[in-house]
Amino acid sequence: MKALHVLGPAPLYTNTFLLLGENGHAVAVDPAASAEQYLDLLQKNKAELTDILLTHGHYDHVGAVEELKRRTGARIHLSKEDMGGSRLFPLTEADAGYEDGETIAVDDMTFTVIRTPGHTAGSVCLLCGDLLFAGDTLFAGDIGRTDLEGSRPDLMRASLQKLCGAVTSDAQVLPGHDRFSTMDAEKAENPYLRF
Template sequence: MKIYHIPAAPPLYTNTFLLVGENGLAAAVDPAAGAQEYLRLLEQEGARLTHILLTHGHYDHVGAVEELQRKTGAKVWLAPQDACGGELFPFTTPDNAYADGEEIRVDTDLAFRVIATPGHSAGSVCLLCGGLLFSGDTLFAGDVGRTDLPGGSWDTLRESLKKLCAAVTENVQVLPGHEEFSTMDRERANNRYLQF
């Protein structure tokens, strides 16, 4: 498996990713950067985008979804709670809804386990892929996502963080939706929001 970090330009500063499996099947996680960068990498790798996986539906995580879906035929995955439309979710019509705990297999060496983590938004999920945790806006390096937007709830996020810590016991790399990367061990030790 190969992974590419594709940061979205200001003012979004969203961390987005393209993962390519050994047989050339690929997944984009939170594709908010310009679609051309994903398409260029897919062509470079001789890969085919089959999955667009969204940690949540906020506008700063979905900017390239429509164009990528149109140009590649990839299927979009999003929790139904975040596919309700409105100001924060203007661009995304999912093909598939996540089920908590399900495995989404993209290629023989590329699979994601869904961990439902509502709180930042009603449908937020984290995606565990081997030693990588795509935490969206649920968990950041030293912080957590805001809960003052529609569908957000601090009490719900706190319960989701407890669930996430119980579900991810190994020291995986944390790849959040914004800012720098971290590890679960570092977050357990230093993130005040994970001190239960």
């Protein structure tokens, strides 16, 4: 990877990312800021957006998806469980869903999909090298809400346990909101990761 950009501001202070590969291809994770921010960076770096990876379908994570799709043709990845056409789940279409454990390779970057239903039924965490894009599953010192429409509180605990097993302690945690952390710190201090 050539660079990781954290963009924003986005509604509800969603953390949103643009990853630039070494060979001119780029990936947006949860493009929630204005589409122009991604397009400007892509243009400056002469990079092509090929894939949009969504950790889940909530409205505060997907604001720029449709415009970026129109302007770049990038493939949208989203679990089918998180498509709704509702205010909470605005998107109705994607080019690909997610299989647990599958890898998505773009340029010199490889993302491993960890399905983590709980916050939403279709939530995933994405591991790229030592970067964990945790969406609204795991926050620094906290976890995502499980009292929303489509939440699966019964599955959240199992998903967190699975995440701890799948991600090594040296990984950086880049959640969907609020500050960044490390897996090491979360395993030590996050009260929701005591099993």
